[in-house]
Amino acid sequence: MPNGGIRLSIDLTSAVIAATADLHGTRIPVMLNGRIVMPHGLSVGPSGQLHVGAAAPSEPSADHQFIDDPLELLGAARNQPPLDAVQLLAGQLWHIADQAVRQTGVPVDALTVTIPSAWGPRRRGHLTDAATRASLPAPAMVTAPAALAAYATAGTVPNGSCLLVCQADRHRITLTVLQADPDGYRELATRPISLTHDLDHALAQQLTGTSTKDDDPPPAETTQSAQEHGAVALLESIRQARQLLTTQDRAPVLLPAPRQPAVITRDDVTAAAQPLLDAVDGAVQDILDAADVDRHHLANVIHHEAEAIPGLQERLAAATGHTPTSLIGHSHALADGALSLTTAHHHAQPTAADTQLPRVRLRIRDLTSAILIGGCSLALLLQAVFTADVVTVDYRVIGVRTSLPQLGVAGALAMITAFAVAHLAPTTWLAGTSTPTTPEPATGSLIRRGYLAAAAGGTIAAALYGLATGTAVEYDYQPYLKWTLGSALPLAACAAVIAATAPRIPAPQLPDWLARTRPAVLHTATAGIGIYLMQAALTLTPPVDLTGMPGLIGSAGAALLGIATALTASRSRTIRTVTAPGLAIGYAIVVTSNTSSALIIGYLVALTWWATHLAAHTLRLAYPNVRQTLGRLTGGPTA
Template structure:
């Protein structure tokens, strides 16, 4: 899985919740609890546990002490001040929904969410928008970009080939969520501008209207609304819920067929309804359409001739609504009935709004503290520990006080040089977000994040290389022999990481500013892996050292095997990225390293870790290049026929 931006889009404006993730230009519909869409309802247990994705029809099977919130987003209209203690906080309930969806998205794409887009009803004002932002923050998500449902629908139609010139107008009808809403949009350079919006109000939603008609037909009552009132007064809430569930099922069936059954409460027998029955039942809504369209166009100050398109997200089974809109606007509507249309359309709008890159952006910065340097200090201590152990435990042969031979672990020296470079990278990682001292008092403007990354990683490349070279020279001086073989190992292991640091310094300033947090998390050296590898190498070397007693139990082989197991674990953790791969490879390498550890194999085991560390640097550089040049990466994937998944 390649790292990069993961933009999550959640549709909260429809009758069901849908989510899509855009990652490096690829759209991934998110399966939530194994479903493409989930009901918006939330069940709340007495202890405060929240259960997301509960359908209203399922509430009859909930325990009596559980509460049910049908659509948390609809409850954000209540003021946040002095909330009713007897009712759940709508912000907390919506936060649970957002958290639930984002957890599934994170698990499915294998990386954290870096951007959030939420589709909302057009009538939402500053209060509900602020409540939604609070809910996203409580869910641990980035601040959301809010897109109204009509704009998202209009943007989705552009992917279907429907194009509207700039300054043209579009009428959008969203009828799948009560109450149906009509909106006029004007196409502008950066998206859409809302000119007017109007809701089709009624005393009951569509399911209730159809239920009233069915009851009136079954009881020979010619007044559907009175029949509905009488019906709801004479049946239980559970029976009414079953009737509405049966109505919803029949409506979806009528999209594909001419007739559908509806189950009525006892003692009535089931009835069969047709599309004409749906049209008759929804007549109070349909009768509003001509006047609503006329008033809407007047409010937007446009005529029907100014409408470049009419877009409809239909209500299941209510086919006559599209015909009424076509008659009122004198234009054939474009029907959008895809479950992820609004989530995808919102992504189309937000991903086209490119932000600044690191070269022109500035991340918030704080004063550098000792705690910030803990990671770099630990890695530096590991590097010095391996260097000193290699030098102090060298088996030196002398002839007449002259050193003629020194047996020293060259791979261990190479590891010390590589960790010196890794220390420099750990310090460079802090450069974009910390000050060396307090806030500057000079009038010189603060350098950009891209400039800090460039300076930090170039300095790391140079400083780490110099330190590795000094390690080789110091080793030759300490054993009083030619330093050439030692210099080859310390520099040879550090230079690949130095080259990676140089490439990062050259390309990282091109990373989009909104992707910098993800990149910074990706470039942080893993301290635990480094300390584990150092401990393993230290124990292996100690077990092989002739002059140093390392185990009071008289079992130096056990100490060395434990060290080899630690080194194998560190090698697996450094070479792999996913949790599954680490779970499989870490125990295997730990056991394998422990079994094969001998005096003759310890150098090969250390070399394996050095290869894994070099691969980590190459992978980091590759991911940086992909973030900095996404178009090149997308082109390569198109040529090879691969996708991000």
């Protein structure tokens, strides 16, 4: 499971929306608005707020606009403004994912959505855009027939075998022939069973004596909007009545006002279904011909119904010669089946915590970075101590003047030295070899140990720097400790963040991450030399002048410090090319005894920024869906 989150599967193609979450291999039906399934309907308020899972109102509202299903608007040539079908679908997806996150307590790491077979690149692209707007991962899309086949067969169909899938759950009844292959199922042909009315519309026409189609003229006493809402409510009432007929003989149906409620029986449903049953034989033969298969090529027949259609299973058996696998009432069949098909694409990706990188024995040249950076750190510390202006009265020190920012850089470079040593931990042997009783630890464990040791060791070294300075000048150590320790602690915090999160980095990204975490010796050495020269020119009496040009050494040191600051603050080649010469010239011009501290502090800020950016990059690799989590905390999309 990537990063320990859930894989969420959403079925948008059935009569009601169903969602399943997979948490560490455990399938959890997601409760949507407190129910196991949720209606497709959306209600848009006057200010654009969405009410997801709304049932069709009995009467139209002037304040709220009801959308029966945003999926039907998706891909339409034009939508009436201010409707945005992609944004409506984004709100629906966000609401479902939010319910899943609240139920499981972990974010969504992978998303699967069941879609109709007829969808092409346009509507698939719209769905991807909707998921992006909802701060969800890019969805893996599975067609409804393939999801049903995966759920019904549980992967037991041999490769090359064919299946006939009959969907009679929501849209027009559709027949699809699939062929199993190693990657799932390949669609050979799909055909709807062409009827003047589907079963629900046929029952509605039988009960009211009128059609529910939008192109029929509305009665004079009603408006067209009222008729549309009445038709939607009537069809929903018929669906509920058919569901009741699975357990009882009679069921009530609410008719649009001013008509009184009606009652339907199983015989009424059987009579309304007769045109469909009469068309099954011809439709099956047509789909088999279109797929270029015969009845004996079929390994199984699957049919899925929200409510049972009397006689359909028997007709399918007679037309195909196979007893169909019936999925009547399996509300999560498509969500679970789609999840099974995409499992292969969402296997737990190996991370640093369970990966072992190739390692070599530690050599002197491997320590070059740490030695050079540590040398710069000690040189700056000793220069600050030996050039300190100590004021004494009667052999008692009453004041000391030295560069506190320079001490801060010395403490920060002590921490960077620890970073350089920690960088070696996952790729070098310090001593000994692994044995059966002491196996080699994983790379993630080595990274954690290395950077925790760096955080602790660098902090201790910086603290010792401050104490040593106070001891050397025989003065209160507190101001020195504040600068050395204060400059090192932000870097130590970044090392601790890296230690905590780096083991979650995906294994394929480890080499790039390791290359990025290597401290740049050239940048650090340039800064150390620049500060050393600049302070030597400003603090020594008489001033350093090896060239006969007073101030040249200090200006050169300041220029080197400016270059190092630009190289440390950014990884962009363009930004470095522009800023490095500018800072070099600017630093060389403005350097004085009064401005040198500000220039050194600028480098300290750049060094802290480098460590912070490295910790942030590690967090992004370890938790790629932080944006999604933040989106949930700040609220979902609105229409």
